[in-house]
Amino acid sequence: AQTKWDMPTAYPPSNYHTENIAQFVADLDAATGGKLKITVHNNASLFKANEIKRAVQSNQAQIGEILISAYANEDPLFGLDSVPFLATSYADAEKLWKASRKALDEHFAKQGLKVLYAVPWPPQGIYSNKPLNTIADMKGLKMRTYNPATSRIAELAGAQPVTIQAAELAQAMATGAVNANMTSAATGYDSKAWEQVKYFYDAQAWVPKNVVFVNQKAFDALDKAQQDAVLKAAAAAESRGWKLSEEKAKWYLDQLKKNGMTVAPPSPTFTADLKKVGETMTSEWVKQAGPEGQAIVDAYKKM
Amino acid sequence: MRRALDALYAAAAYLAALLLIGTLMMILLGIFGRLLDFQVRGSDAYAGYLMAGSGFLALAHTLKRGEHIRVSVVSRLLEGHAHKLLELIAIGIAVLLAIVLAWFSVRLAWLSFTLHDISTGNDATPLWLPETGMALGTVIFALAMIDEFQLEVRGRRVEPKHDAEPLHIE
Amino acid sequence: MDLVVTVTLIAGLFILLGAGVWIGLALLGVAWMAMEVFSPRSAGDAMALTIWGTTSSWTLTALPLFVWMGEILFRTRLSEDMFRGLAPWLERVPGRLLHTNIIGCTIFAAVSGSSAATCATIGKMTLPELKNRGYPEEITVGTLAGAGTLGLLIPPSIIMIVYGISANVSIAQLFIAGVLPGLLLALMFSGYIVIWALFNRGKIPIIAEHTTLLQKIHASRYLIPVVLLIALVLGSIYTGLATATEAAAFGVVGALAISGAQGSLNWQTFRDSLLGGTRLYCMIALILAGAAFLTLAMGYLGLPRRLAEWIGGLGLSKFALLAALAVFYIILGCFLDGISMVVLTMGVVLPTVQKAGIDLLWFGIFIVLVVEMAQITPPVGFNLFVLQGMTRREITWIARQAFPMFLLMIAATVIVYVFPDLVGYLPQHMRTG
Ligand code: NA
Ligand code: NA
Numbered sequence: 001a002q003t004k005w006d007m008p009t010a011y012p013p014s015n016y017h018t019e020n021i022a023q024f025v026a027d028l029d030a031a032t033g034g035k036l037k038i039t040v041h042n043n044a045s046l047f048k049a050n051e052i053k054r055a056v057q058s059n060q061a062q063i064g065e066i067l068i069s070a071y072a073n074e075d076p077l078f079g080l081d082s083v084p085f086l087a088t089s090y091a092d093a094e095k096l097w098k099a100s101r102k103a104l105d106e107h108f109a110k111q112g113l114k115v116l117y118a119v120p121w122p123p124q125g126i127y128s129n130k131p132l133n134t135i136a137d138m139k140g141l142k143m144r145t146y147n148p149a150t151s152r153i154a155e156l157a158g159a160q161p162v163t164i165q166a167a168e169l170a171q172a173m174a175t176g177a178v179n180a181n182m183t184s185a186a187t188g189y190d191s192k193a194w195e196q197v198k199y200f201y202d203a204q205a206w207v208p209k210n211v212v213f214v215n216q217k218a219f220d221a222l223d224k225a226q227q228d229a230v231l232k233a234a235a236a237a238e239s240r241g242w243k244l245s246e247e248k249a250k251w252y253l254d255q256l257k258k259n260g261m262t263v264a265p266p267s268p269t270f271t272a273d274l275k276k277v278g279e280t281m282t283s284e285w286v287k288q289a290g291p292e293g294q295a296i297v298d299a300y301k302k303m
Numbered sequence: 304m305r306r307a308l309d310a311l312y313a314a315a316a317y318l319a320a321l322l323l324i325g326t327l328m329m330i331l332l333g334i335f336g337r338l339l340d341f342q343v344r345g346s347d348a349y350a351g352y353l354m355a356g357s358g359f360l361a362l363a364h365t366l367k368r369g370e371h372i373r374v375s376v377v378s379r380l381l382e383g384h385a386h387k388l389l390e391l392i393a394i395g396i397a398v399l400l401a402i403v404l405a406w407f408s409v410r411l412a413w414l415s416f417t418l419h420d421i422s423t424g425n426d427a428t429p430l431w432l433p434e435t436g437m438a439l440g441t442v443i444f445a446l447a448m449i450d451e452f453q454l455e456v457r458g459r460r461v462e463p464k465h466d467a468e469p470l471h472i473e
Numbered sequence: 474m475d476l477v478v479t480v481t482l483i484a485g486l487f488i489l490l491g492a493g494v495w496i497g498l499a500l501l502g503v504a505w506m507a508m509e510v511f512s513p514r515s516a517g518d519a520m521a522l523t524i525w526g527t528t529s530s531w532t533l534t535a536l537p538l539f540v541w542m543g544e545i546l547f548r549t550r551l552s553e554d555m556f557r558g559l560a561p562w563l564e565r566v567p568g569r570l571l572h573t574n575i576i577g578c579t580i581f582a583a584v585s586g587s588s589a590a591t592c593a594t595i596g597k598m599t600l601p602e603l604k605n606r607g608y609p610e611e612i613t614v615g616t617l618a619g620a621g622t623l624g625l626l627i628p629p630s631i632i633m634i635v636y637g638i639s640a641n642v643s644i645a646q647l648f649i650a651g652v653l654p655g656l657l658l659a660l661m662f663s664g665y666i667v668i669w670a671l672f673n674r675g676k677i678p679i680i681a682e683h684t685t686l687l688q689k690i691h692a693s694r695y696l697i698p699v700v701l702l703i704a705l706v707l708g709s710i711y712t713g714l715a716t717a718t719e720a721a722a723f724g725v726v727g728a729l730a731i732s733g734a735q736g737s738l739n740w741q742t743f744r745d746s747l748l749g750g751t752r753l754y755c756m757i758a759l760i761l762a763g764a765a766f767l768t769l770a771m772g773y774l775g776l777p778r779r780l781a782e783w784i785g786g787l788g789l790s791k792f793a794l795l796a797a798l799a800v801f802y803i804i805l806g807c808f809l810d811g812i813s814m815v816v817l818t819m820g821v822v823l824p825t826v827q828k829a830g831i832d833l834l835w836f837g838i839f840i841v842l843v844v845e846m847a848q849i850t851p852p853v854g855f856n857l858f859v860l861q862g863m864t865r866r867e868i869t870w871i872a873r874q875a876f877p878m879f880l881l882m883i884a885a886t887v888i889v890y891v892f893p894d895l896v897g898y899l900p901q902h903m904r905t906g
Binding site: 050054057058070071073074111142145146147148151160161162163165177178 | 333336337340342343344345346347414418419420421422423424425427
């Protein structure tokens, strides 16, 4: 018999995460001879971004994609990849992912979920309407924050954390209600950041990831051959996604430049200042996550 | 019983009105926070929760005031028994749907509680808390709908006059 | 199969509505049937999750606040003053004060991103005043239903944000692109009033004498409070003090200030306006909840998606494709609200549209126009619901009065197709400038 899964995701069809998922679904369709059909509901058309995990947990959808760090409030482990300056390059991000995968699998399993694969976003940088040479220049900047971690960064950097919804960010940047924002070159490209701000500092603060996961019961209901096909297609999607992300990261930076933005790495002093913020936040994270968190960070640093 | 029910609807409505003021306050906090350099973490999320609570808690009162809209083209053509029968069918269906809505709203808050569902935003609120407003409001709404049904059965339901004083919501 | 499902669901909706089930609950009932009967998923938990998500969404907060603001202003002399100030200027224009609906909505559209809020706020001020002055409700309600939709075309606009993110089109450019088509549509509504007034001379109240220019200017002092209020709300947006959503909060504060300054603010009026606003919002919220669940059910069933795929597969020419899409969205718009229409279909429609060589910025304005039509087509049209709540008239009657506005919107869509510069000129000018 044919199995049908619904897959809510939050990003538009043109996003590379969505394209990668389309390929994953097509691979699975071919591998199972059409026995496992996944309908992708992208662009938050079925469930909104922050409803997707809950929807898969309660089997309203069987498989889904989330930005894992968005769930840091629920479990510090989910916020590991957004601890600033812990893992900043793609290579480091991959190590961190490997170091934390087992623990993450266990935490998901406790909620009746199974992790299939993860794909990174480009590294996070700082958008600003004025040049930033040292961390002192961030004083008084109104920086958009959307969760406790980003609020903490703003506090430690001396910026003023400001509440603005994503939908109104562009307008708020244009009118000066917000004049700094930490996100990736990809998000800046999608929102046409050059229409509002001049500077992008490629601080490579952290490399957030989208995780694709499945309801364990739905997975168990598949026969062995289909389960293997899912895992195989997931592994392929993961390696494809990492490569895609890295290629795109460069392309996005070029696009920001091409549209007239000043794109640069932060100055050495600014980088050193930011690293200090990162160290504070890493130790704060370890305190929250306990011995398990400490073990993951240690294992990562040894890699 | 009658007085207890009416008091319940009214109490929920006054609470709903307070929550609307709360919504306004949260948004003003967000604006003045940016202006005066302070941040009430999650004021945006609280505004949303308060608004939701306001909408749901006012359901019963709004129903009793006849301000939830419906189509009465057909029922106006009917008189006597036929009219009453159609009313009973419509309110009966509404009773079922209102109970369904209340049941699953309570379940939503309950599941959020057992799953430890937490807001992903700056507020990090355990979601069962604000969802209780929805649960409470829809339960009172279901109660009010059942109330309407039994009044209609006993022929005591006073239909809000549709043509009297249009435009005067108050 | 799709046809059977569609026919069953539409029949189900008409039966529930016709029986007199409250509209929000009727939508909920049809969505429930759609999921339980025609999809393998169970409805209950998904329903609650979606309704919670929609009704607690921050971007919606502007709606109850603007509704409340309307209730406060309704209890002041503001609308009376506004009419006193505008009447001398409009006395030689056929239709006279009927144009206040259009003027009011056009200005308020620059403040509010939603059609329902525009309709409710302006209606709360103009409808009673126009009725008192003897203008017939058949024309006041119809034009208000149409003009309220300008809230979507004139920036800021929630639907443009949704489309811009889906289609990767600059939201700022979409906003600018909406200005000229919005003004065009406002002019067309006013033109309709002029023509209607010329054919229905007897229905327009007679005025005793004409005023001189000096008298006109003198009477304009009555407009000061309303101008101040608009300046406060608009100013807060464009100076960066508040976002478009937050500006509603300034609207409430400003309305309270006006009420206080005019001496109409007391415990009684405050309580009445607060409870009145809560109830009017509650009425809309119940329908929004039902509509959100219906959207979810449609997402699971995939009906809109398959229909859009089918149109995409026809291989139509540019004009034929747009005509087909217009019909598609008009039909969809009878049953779904605008934002749902956009998110449910964009993934499928956009590639087809791009392949046909249609500019995505222009297509955004096309989408806003068809979404505007959806606001006034029965059975699911939010402006119709708002007006039913305010006038206590039957929705069928309101829809009939709004029908000419629907035709005007179609005409506007055709004009925008023939003169694409109406959309493109301002954004291009902004790019180079
Ligand atoms: Na607008
Ligand atoms: Na409609």
